[in-house]
């Protein structure tokens with residue numbers, strides 16, 4: 001059985017991917033320092049899969065501790081690297097913290113890939129690498145634009161580091177560019193746990209609907225889009241998770257013709273912020289308390305994916321609609337309310 005090391009396994013996408021890997025017969029271990037998450041998420045993973053997952057509470061920026069995980073698990077066959085800081089605004093305020101955490105952890109891992117001859121490496125990238133694209137939908141060959149934030153730079157630099165690494169090493173790599181992952185596992189046993197006031201749209205919607213936030217703002221309705229609000233490609237987190245299993249299988253089956261392959265992971269549909277809100281109101285039956293506010297600096301106006309390459313090459317079939325994404329997110333928010341510690345979602349409360 002293949003053994004996959006998932007970094008950031010207690011996080012939003014990592015936890016859903018662990019479930020998908022286990023359901024597809026993989027043995028999984030996780031490393032997460034819980035700087036942005038709680039290991040309590042494994043209770044949910046265990047309920048869904050019936051499996052206990054071993055997590056190493058290690059900071060990947062500490063090389064010796066990271067190396068020790070590989071010494072203890074010499075049979076690791078692949079790595080899926082999610083662990084990173086991801087808040088765009090915070091990265092503008094604390095750029096060095098972002099460059100250090102996201103890049104040092106990546107380099108430490110790649111040193112271990114080299115040292116222990118790990119054949120397969122999958123990296124969490126982002127559609128942020130396309131910036132404000134000239135033409136939509138974007139394909140994998142759409143030229144990257146300069147990043148809008150230090151966070152964005154860590155994804156662009158991460159891709160470059162892996163590209164160069166793969167030329168000089170035996171490992172084969174896959175870069176997965178996520179669009180906007182939202183929703184929760186259909187069992188509602190795991191989901192997103194934003195820390196503090198959410199910056200992202202869907203947690204802002206669900207927290208407003210439940211009354212945790214009094215009101216939310218739509219950042220701008222004067223863009224050149226069909227209703228004036230920004231366009232995004234929302235994709236269910238479980239669909240994103242399954243693409244990781246497919247990416248590992250793609251590498252294992254020797255189907256990659258390149259040392260480093262890139263895939264867009266989006267639904268292929270663009271919805272506006274206001275359309276997402278209307279869909280939420282429809283599936284939840286809740287009237288959302290929102291106002292139109294000013295534009296948020298740095299926001300991309302409109303982006304969605306051409307996902308043909310992932311669909312054809314990986315055999316990726318999308319299971320969930322926008323309605324499913326928003327309904328599962330809503331059910332998860334309602335479930336969180338029954339658990340005070342999760343509901344508070346401050347780092348100190350989580351662990």
Ligand SMILES: NC(=O)c1ccc[n+]([C@@H]2O[C@H](COP(=O)([O-])OP(=O)(O)OC[C@H]3O[C@@H](n4cnc5c(N)ncnc54)[C@H](O)[C@@H]3O)[C@@H](O)[C@H]2O)c1
Nearest residue numbers: 008011012013032033034035036037059060083084124126
């Ligand atoms: N969620 C999104 O909208 C989105 C979009 C595009 C790309 N991504 C990328 O996908 C990946 C996963 O995102 P997510 O939404 O699951 O984020 P998340 O914050 O929920 O999970 C990241 C996990 O990594 C852990 N971590 C961070 N730094 C670490 C370190 N130095 N050592 C060990 N663990 C560490 C955190 O504790 C957390 O559990 C990230 O790389 C993110 O940049 C996310």
Ligand SMILES: O=c1ccn([C@@H]2O[C@H](COP(=O)(O)OP(=O)(O)O[C@H]3O[C@H](CO)[C@H](O)[C@H](O)[C@H]3O)[C@@H](O)[C@H]2O)c(=O)[nH]1
Nearest residue numbers: 086126127128199200201202204217218219230273296299
């Ligand atoms: O309270 C809110 C929150 C968001 N929005 C709007 O909703 C849209 C989506 O915003 P998100 O913050 O949810 O997502 P982004 O597309 O801005 O950013 C996400 O996708 C990026 C890739 O483009 C990065 O990966 C980033 O980490 C990730 O948060 C934007 O137009 C934003 O202005 C609101 O109107 N109100």
